[in-house]
Amino acid sequence: MTRPDFLCFAVAGMLLCSSCNKPEDFQKGLQEKLINAKSGDVIDLPEGKFHLDRTLSLAANGVTIRGKGMDKTILAFAGQKTGAQGVLIKANDFIIEDIGIEDTAGDALTIQDGSNITVRRVRTEWTRGPKSANGPYGIYPVSCKNLLVEDSVARGAADAGIYVGQSENVILRRNRVENNVDGFEIENTENVDAYENVATHNTGGMGVFNLPNLPRQGGRHVRVYNNQLVDNNTPNFAPKSLGPIYYLPTGTGMYIMAIRDVEVSNNKIQNNNTVNIYIINYHTGVDEESLRDTAASPITQQVFAPDDKRYDPFVRDVYLHDNDISGGGQSPDNRVDGVKMLAAALGGKLPDILYDGVVDPAWGKKPNSGQVCLSQNGAASFLNFDAGGGMKHPVHDLKRYACTLPGLTAVTIPEAPVGGK
Amino acid sequence: MRRCWMRSLCILVFLVCTLSSCGHLLDHSVQAHIEKPFPKKLSEWALFRVRAGALTPNKGVVPYDLNTPLFSDYASKYRFVWMPDGTAAQYREDGPLEFPVGTVLAKTFAFPVDGSNTERLIETRLLVHATSGWTPLLYIWDDKQRDAALQLVPDPVPMKWTDASGRRHEFNYVIPNVNECHECHDNQKVFLPIGPKARNLNKEYKYAEGSDNQLAHWARIGYLQGPPAVEARPRAAKWDDPSTGSLSDRAAAYLDNNCAHCHQPGGQAGYTGVDFRITQTEIARQGLCKPPNSAGEVGSLRYDLVPGRPDESILIYRLESTAPKTSMPALSRDVVHVEGVALLRQWISSLPGGCGSGRN
Known part of the structure; x- marks a missing residue:
């Protein structure tokens, strides 16, 4: 071989190196594609398990990321060195589908400040099972508008498998969440339809709530129907630093906290060992000492409201009807002081539906001023434990809450954008 | 023939590279x-x-x-x-x-x-x-x-x-x-x-x-x-020069330039509600006694900033970490800024008050 030939081959070799199959090259190549992506681009990922050690991010609008299946195209982040998230999206008109994201240091898939977002057949999972060192969230859209999450799977999140926060116009359907602390969380979000989902073997199946001190307040109008929230009895494994979720009682089917306009219908909510449905104000929900505190002092807006003037800590206009509810409260979580106290007072078990009965004094003294309406929920047992009145006047009689509220309207989101062919 | 073509290509690539630079x-x-x-x-x-x-x-x-x-x-x-x-x-x-x-x-x-x-x-x-x-x-x-x-x-x-x-x-x-x-x-x-x-x-x-x-x-x-x-004309303190500002001025300048690009309304971490801009002087909005939204693994710490108690403040914990989901700032910091953290520890130690009776 003559010398110039050798040089040519060396140059060719260097050029080829950009397509070598080393793991860093996959990561770098994909990240470069995401940086260069333009509206209408589809980024196809092949079958295979790809090891990454750094957050992948996308900022271009109108892009689709598509794998070959949630168990076939796997982005594996075990040993992640840089970045809090696995995949971080800050873009509009975005579709991600048929991809698995595993073992990220923090959240698996974060989508921030995006409009017209579709997450379809995506799996997020911490493969070592429920561990407090797992990332907090699987699928984590925050501050989004027109969001569809469907046919996806989330496992092992130390906070919530599928979370939606500070967003509006959201459909969550046909997803499966298991072995998370919370299965679903719908937080400070307006206009949500959640249907045909399955939440099982989490600490809690689904939370629908508002929290204070977040930029977007006033979450409301949430419809939850045709879901299965069953056997959510995995011991709470959230680290204390994650805040309120640490106090979520193991065995909570669903909790509805500090929110109004919630309609829960035609769901199967069964065998959640602390309670099948928990309807509460903020204070009862987040503070393990709240029952002791409130038993000692009367409840007013001032006592209850944290230092966020925009925040409404009360729950009202909740309509539960035609649900198949049974087998709840058989083994309440004594780790949480409030639950322990209540269970002790009730002989060790709790009813299917538990309501703290706390209402805003400004609503007046009429009965059921919080407008919590419970009808046609099978043989579900019930208790208003009168947290506001120091538990002196508990109400077991469901008839006191036999009312109806107007059904909420369906959520519509614009047709999902078509990202390329 | 083929060899000749490759040779010309190599020469061309070489010339283009050289001339353009x-x-x-x-x-x-x-x-x-x-x-x-x-x-x-x-x-x-x-x-x-x-x-x-x-x-x-x-x-x-x-x-x-x-x-x-x-x-x-x-x-x-x-x-x-x-x-x-x-x-x-x-x-x-x-x-x-x-x-x-x-x-x-x-x-x-x-x-x-x-x-x-x-x-x-x-x-x-x-x-x-x-x-x-x-x-x-x-x-x-x-x-x-x-x-x-x-x-x-x-x-x-x-x-x-x-x-x-x-x-x-x-x-x-x-x-x-x-x-x-x-x-x-x-x-x-x-x-x-x-x-x-x-x-x-x-x-x-x-x-x-x-x-x-x-x-x-x-x-x-x-x-x-x-x-x-x-x-x-406003003048920010130099974080490491006490002659340029009080302890709280220097801490504010440090937080402004190391944290506020994300922690302000409209920034990457705007959704957390924590705002570290130097012009934002309400300490409640700097995380005082605020439970975190999602702070990663921070042991049993409950609040972003506990007055008088740097060791109980998640702010300090995260600045002293280099683990990917816990460390702050989330990007561009691979080692701990020992001197910067010392300044913020001193500042938190100087803050009066606590985070509610029996809750910290």
């Missing part, structure tokens, strides 16, 4: 680029010449520094600004100065060479005010320190040296990729410079021709329009 030598002034494609080599901008690891700026390229900079793994940073002839930045009391289209802000990161008194240039980040808006460009220096090449996703660089105090530094220096630039620089999807704010530039600088206040100097050479009277 030498083009700038024909013209000695700064070569502005305000639209794609941007130069593949840093030298094509003709911003400065490099000799023995030191950068000598070209005509019109003005060095500057900041009262309180962002901490970046103990890197030395060399900052320069250039604006097109006849243009100037507009003074702004808050936020970055309003720079004209064509402006180039250049920041070069250098690290000590182990066992010597010299430094190695690692990367030069350019912020170019293009016609389409501010554009980040990352140039990575070659081993011979002759030129730097444009990259989208630079590889991490292993670092090791022992500093003057005998402290050993050994880590992988992670250079942000182009998308990651946006995480700190975007506010409501608008990309902005972070450092060059009036209060941060309002300091003396030792120019080649003598010492001068930077804002005054910029105004004199025509790079700054509309500054108010000298006494009306």
